[in-house]
Amino acid sequence: xxxxxxxxxxxxxxxxxxxxxxxxxxxxxxxxxxxxxxxxxxxxxxxxxxxxxxxxxxxxxxxxxxxxxxxxxxxxxxxxxxxxxxxxxxxxxxxxxxxxxxxxxxxxxxxxxxxxxxxxxxxxxxxxxxxxxxxxxxxxxxxxxxxxxxxxxxxxxxxxxxxxxxxxxxxxxxxxxxxxxxxxxxxxxxxxxxxxxxxxxxxxxxxxxxxxxxxxxxxxxxxxxxxxxxxxxxxxxxxxxxxxxxxxxxxxxxxxxxxxxxxxxxxxxxxxxxxxxxxxxxxxxxxxxxxxxxxxxxx
Amino acid sequence: xxxxxxxxxxxxxxxxxxxxxxxxxxxxxxxxxxxxxxxxxxxxxxxxxxxxxxxxxxxxxxxxxxxxxxxxxxxxxxxxxxxxxxxxxxxxxxxxxxxxxxxxxxxxxxxxxxxxxxxxxxxxxxxxxxxxxxxxxxxxxxxxxxxxxxxxxxxxxxxxxxxxxxxxxxxxxxxxxxxxxxxxxxxxxxxxxxxxxxxxxxxxxxxxxxxxxxxxxxxxxxxxxxxxxxxxxxxxxxxxxxxxxxxxxxxxxxxxxxxxxxxxxxxxxxxxxxxxxxxxxxxxxxxxxxx
Numbered sequence: 001x002x003x004x005x006x007x008x009x010x011x012x013x014x015x016x017x018x019x020x021x022x023x024x025x026x027x028x029x030x031x032x033x034x035x036x037x038x039x040x041x042x043x044x045x046x047x048x049x050x051x052x053x054x055x056x057x058x059x060x061x062x063x064x065x066x067x068x069x070x071x072x073x074x075x076x077x078x079x080x081x082x083x084x085x086x087x088x089x090x091x092x093x094x095x096x097x098x099x100x101x102x103x104x105x106x107x108x109x110x111x112x113x114x115x116x117x118x119x120x121x122x123x124x125x126x127x128x129x130x131x132x133x134x135x136x137x138x139x140x141x142x143x144x145x146x147x148x149x150x151x152x153x154x155x156x157x158x159x160x161x162x163x164x165x166x167x168x169x170x171x172x173x174x175x176x177x178x179x180x181x182x183x184x185x186x187x188x189x190x191x192x193x194x195x196x197x198x199x200x201x202x203x204x205x206x207x208x209x210x211x212x213x214x215x216x217x218x219x220x221x222x223x224x225x226x227x228x229x230x231x232x233x234x235x236x237x238x239x240x241x242x243x244x245x246x247x248x249x250x251x252x253x254x255x256x257x258x259x260x261x262x263x264x265x266x267x268x269x270x271x272x273x274x275x276x277x278x279x280x281x282x283x284x285x286x287x288x289x290x291x292x293x294x295x296x297x298x299x
Numbered sequence: 300x301x302x303x304x305x306x307x308x309x310x311x312x313x314x315x316x317x318x319x320x321x322x323x324x325x326x327x328x329x330x331x332x333x334x335x336x337x338x339x340x341x342x343x344x345x346x347x348x349x350x351x352x353x354x355x356x357x358x359x360x361x362x363x364x365x366x367x368x369x370x371x372x373x374x375x376x377x378x379x380x381x382x383x384x385x386x387x388x389x390x391x392x393x394x395x396x397x398x399x400x401x402x403x404x405x406x407x408x409x410x411x412x413x414x415x416x417x418x419x420x421x422x423x424x425x426x427x428x429x430x431x432x433x434x435x436x437x438x439x440x441x442x443x444x445x446x447x448x449x450x451x452x453x454x455x456x457x458x459x460x461x462x463x464x465x466x467x468x469x470x471x472x473x474x475x476x477x478x479x480x481x482x483x484x485x486x487x488x489x490x491x492x493x494x495x496x497x498x499x500x501x502x503x504x505x506x507x508x509x510x511x512x513x514x515x516x517x518x519x520x521x522x523x524x525x526x527x528x529x530x531x532x533x534x535x536x537x538x539x540x541x542x543x544x545x546x547x548x549x550x551x552x553x554x555x556x557x558x559x560x561x562x563x564x565x566x567x568x569x570x571x572x573x574x575x576x577x578x579x580x581x582x583x584x585x586x587x588x589x590x
Contacts, residue, residue: 018399018400018403020396025418038436039432053432102324105314121325126560128532129515131555138334138335139347161541231422238517257424260428266432273424273425273428
């Protein structure tokens with residue numbers, strides 16, 4: 001059998017193997033995404049006021065989408081958007097303050113202790129997020145362990161779970177640090193040790209070496225880690241629901257959930273999902289590129 | 300004092316500060332969960348004040364223990380069934396897709412590759428909302444609840460399988476497969492007799508990881524669940540944390556933790572078997588999956 005007929009037969013097997021998965025993703029990923037647009041740009045039932053999707057893009061009506069978009073920049077929705085981005089930025093900063101030293105230390109270790117520490121860093125990754133929040137809800141009750149400590153120190157008992165931004169921020173940081181530490185670890189581990197030694201041999205102190213060698217070399221990894229952490233955090237609604245439950249700490253996710261399920265304003269919910277996706281598009285594209293790059297590096 | 304300064308400035312001293320931060324972080328990240336597990340053994344109704352050890356909330360209490368409370372049992376059965384079925388559907392789909400994408404060339408292949416990657420970077424709330432709307436409006440033959448949840452879970456799991464299997468395919472290389480072809484095997488025979496057996500541990504690891512991510516998932520399940528009959532464990536926790544629940548909720552969370560830990564432990568063992576003789580460690584490989 002010569003090479004060409006062999007290629008010809010191959011080319012039929014490989015698409016056939018890929019077909020079921022591709023069709024699945026078209027039916028349950030591409031079509032649903034189009035469905036969001038069909039609902040967001042659709043009509044409202046004149047009697048019941050519920051959303052009717054319009055599948056033909058020529059008949060799309062952008063007025064209700066325009067209303068939602070306008071509210072994002074002006075009224076109460078704007079405050080929710082701003083709050084979400086402030087929370088994410090602050091929680092991300094806390095995550096970096098904690099996560100960077102941890103990832104750096106573990107990446108510089110070798111031997112048995114490295115394996116043990118890595119396993120311990122992986123553990124929270126696989127403990128259910130809601131269980132980790134449940135743990136904090138128990139600890140932060142007025143008669144919980146945290147208040148036992150603050151009371152013993154003379155600060156009295158604090159009701160942490162009454163709609164405090166601090167609690168939500170710490171909850172977000174606690175919840176998402178593991179997502180940051182692992183990619184940061186991978187990035188810091190890739191840095192060639194000889195570069196650090198060279199810097200030290202040439203007379204730079206530990207601080208200068210860190211600032212002028214390690215930090216610049218880890219910049220790309222930091223960006224990737226920030227994106228991986230920020231994407232799910234921006235869509236989070238359960239953390240603030242569990243740790244605060246007050247509208248004062250609502251994030252975009254809470255608003256989407258409210259529109260889709262409680263308020264039965266599905267068209268507004270769909271519009272908000274589209275706006276959120278657009279806001280995150282750059283981050284998503286960056287993440288896709290970095291996954292693709294690491295796959296090519298493996299080759 | 301001068302000794303202290305000298306110690307601080309010694310470039311070869313042990314990194315005490317970093318080590319302290321790291322161990323504090325590990326304590327901070329794990330101890331709250333251990334305390335939550337401890338409270339599942341509380342003898343009183345409180346989940347914040349310790350009242351003594353008992354198995355009351357696991358099986359002792361005739362009405363509201365994990366073993367006897369109907370709704371907690373339903374949640375566990377739902378979670379296990381959903382994760383089991385997701386694993387059985389998503390893994391073959393993903394393995395076939397990974398094999399196809401690794402060998403197939405051309406623009407359609409590149410498009411399919413992109414389509415496979417996009418779900419990985421889509422925030423869960425976006426995916427949950429779009430699946431909810433499509434089952435609500437277009438695929439109305441599939442009711443919200445268990446069927447829709449299963450389809451949703453498979454959708455976000457397929458890409459994980461592809462990423463895991465593709466990594467292994469690249470390390471296996473094409474030499475053995477080409478040798479089989481030179482000896483007269485058809486492409487399908489080569490895949491079946493050479494590539495699939497070599498992929499064995501990666502397939503097993505995929506099964507376990509899909510099981511764990513499915514049992515862990517909250518957002519997609521919550522958006523596609525219909526009512527109490529399709530509640531999974533995370534949904535149950537979410538719904539009850541702020542109410543006035545008993546330590547049975549902690550027992551439920553702990554039971555789920557054991558399930559996930561078993562799956563992940565088995566996945567790590569599989570990766571260990573796979574990379575016998577290679578450099579580094581299985582845990583390390585696992586940390587690098589980045590998913």
